[in-house]
Amino acid sequence: MNVFTIRSAVQSVCFVILLLLVLSPVAVALKAQKPESMQHEESTSEQRIGLLREEVAEGSDSAGSSTALGGSNLDLSAGKENLNVLQAMGKLNFWLLFLAMACGMGSGLATVNNISQIGGSLGYTSKETSTLVSLWSIWNFSGRFGAGFISDHFLRQRGVGRPFFIGATLLIMSVGHVIISSGLAASLYIGSVLVGLCYGCQWALMPSITSEIFGLNHFGTIFNMVAVASPVGSYILSVRVVGYIYDMESPPDEHACQGKHCFALSFFIMACVCLFGSAVAFVLFIRTRKFYRQVVYARLKSFLEK
Template sequence: MAGGEGAAAVMCTPAFVGRVLRSRWYVVFASMVVMAASGSTYIFALYSKELRSVLGYNQQTLNTLGFFKDLGTNVGVVSGLVQQVAPTWAVLLIGAGMNLAGYLMVYLALTERTAAPPVWLAAYAVGATVLLLILFLPLGVVIKEEYAAVSQLEESLQHPPAIAVEEPAAASTKKEDDEPSCGMKGCLTNMFKPPALGEDYTIMQALVSVEMLVLFVVSVFGIGGTLTAIDNMAQIGQSLGYPHKSVNTFVSLISIWNYAGRVGAGYMSEFFVARYRFPRPLALTAVLLFSCVGHLLIAFGVPQSLYAASVILGFCFGAQWPLLFSIISEVFGLKYYSTLFNFGSAASPIGAYVLNVRIAGRMYDAEAARQHGGHAAAAVGDKICKGVLCFKHAFLIITGVTLAGALVSLVLVWRTRNFYKGDIYAKFKVAPVVATADADGSDQAAGEMAPVVTEEQAHNGKNKKLQQVNDDEFK
């Protein structure tokens, strides 16, 4: 009893509370909370119907709001720039303020406590969720740096520090490699002469490569199509006659299977790549083909099939992200990965705008206008579309472009087939040297890491040792 009271007394002290708040485990907890809150970007379908009816938006305008939400979610340039000049707490404070202001404006507009905002202002309000989704990145950096510092401290306590002598020539070469100086003509020439796959590409070499172009097109078609279905799920369910409670279930299924797709695709693709040399781009092709099943279920309005479509599209949407980022890191190297993966993410809102706003939204409004006898009547927010035809042609087009994306991805499969047949992690491996005794009696410790010696070098070294033994015997 006394022990429990003593522990409680210690935990209630300001010093202990401050230690907990400064610990790396609290950072993990805070990161999880931020990531959980960032899930609000996926529940747009829950309140989009109310936005449409209360504010008098047509479907194309509503999808424009969804586009700005997706744009901010996938382009983290603003928060990255702020992070360069401000501490992490300032970035978090800005993100919290933007979310509070954005969702408060949405709440006031929906409850009609304020005048309906113009579309550009509503787009900003919905887009306030932008920063929160990527705010866990600075916390991830904090976790990484703290872990590295602790590991370095523990290692220094266990092993005495070794003095490393740095050769000037090697340092000079490294500086030249890191900061290449070339004229305009030389830089343009190097831009179109990329290194081998798996080596570190420069940003411009990666952007003008066929591989990055293929990934961009595939992301526009694949992720853009699934995002269109996710953002329009409320209107899809309403047009097909599902009750409001079922629409909430669809959103939950999409979120759950989005997570399952991210984890499952990442784990399974890594397993097949490591075990069977399975090309990862082929897994991306399979995901795109599988998503076509969900699009077709929506297009033809198969009874009670929207549950299965939600599962399929949620899984495929989540599965595309780890595959996309893994391919970028493996093909173009890790040196500029933090910049290149943002270019891959930028394809998502572009596809969402074309497929969601320009195709799905416009076709929905056209069908609603036909059902209600004219464009003027359909422009009112409470004039909704009923029936399979509301989204049929739009999702048939989305199915077609997704199939086209799958075919385009086969170009990447073909161009990287030899790369994935080899050991893509070979450059990260160092051969262990078993404890051996040389002819001069010097020993090498077991488990010491040494560079791999070629067969020719080993043969020459063996001949030299035999020659030395013969000379000793002659003497």
């Protein structure tokens, strides 16, 4: 049988062309935002209060703080910069959120993309791996629903910023990856439940954090720029980590790998990646806690007291 093969150079050219086509909508969005960004910086640079108030003086007395918070609704609403995508990408908080999402969403997608191979390595039947995918979908939905409710509750009651829950879910996700890497009985069921639950939580929390930190005027563009972290992280972890190690552990004359050694190292690496992402998310939480307490929490309290 004659098999037609494409040269690696041709494959590389096709890859670059496809990559440019995929990124072309981003170029359109950036071009549309640039004139507005320049005009905004020239005309209102002195009027912007700054969303996170990172330069708020540490020595401000409590009386002044309460006056600033309770004085008027204008103070609360003016604390929210409605940044466009270029301005948002110029903020450290954007990249902290992006990096945390790349670690969490990327490792979550890498897990579900390779769950059939993992099940096959451990001797699961096709029916059992199908059940795992179904369980993943159920817990993914549960995470999206539960994360919104829990984060809303703690934000209303205690003023806890949502980035805290991103960090917490990444910690739990790290535990899930470690459980899967152990290869013990039922470890794939337990680990996939934890990873799927936390993956859903992150998709529920990320849009809310994006709107609260960067404003609503350009929410759609900024949200989708942050969401790019998901395929980026998935490609790195799924192809360059899980796939590469799986192929490396497979016997040269076989296409499949059997045993927990096929994926143990890759899931341990993803556990470390999630730990790193959790640390990044907690840095974002520390940087934004004043904003959540002084602006978001105060606004919610004033709304509920009406």
